[in-house]
Amino acid sequence: MSSSYACPKFITPSAPSFEEPLVNYKQDAYRLQLKLFLYEVKQQKLLSGVRTFLKVYSTMSLGKLASYMEVDEPTLRTILLTDKHKTHAIDSDGRIFSNADVDFYIYDEMIHVVESKQVKQYGDYFLRQIVKLEGVINDMDRVKLE
16 A cells, blocks of 8 residues: 555554563554544545535435435434535634535535635736736836937
8 A cells, every 4th residue: 555655654652561572562653543544535535425416516405415425314414514624724813714615504404505615806817917017018118228
């Protein structure tokens, strides 16, 4: 497995047990980190499936999404709460904000999806830069070189 080869190796902070010389505890920290990493990968794989469905629909019943995901409704609620937890962060002012491209809320057994990312206005930015460039060119035309 490539993740086990590339991951950092850890040193166990406890001293070895001399009463049980045949037991090897030096790999415990490594195995724990690998277990947690693989659990996170499994969780992200499941969450990407939920996000795919949420991007397609604007409203959807919990039962319908649960049947699509082939899980029961309580498990789906856990998955949705995990997604909320994983896609929210706290800024420097202590405010909670979503860093997901799709946000949702549940009301009356229905999932309502809201686009949370603002569409960037690239056209306005380029127009402002063109106007600035024209101003610089006009200023340069006014300068007389001798």
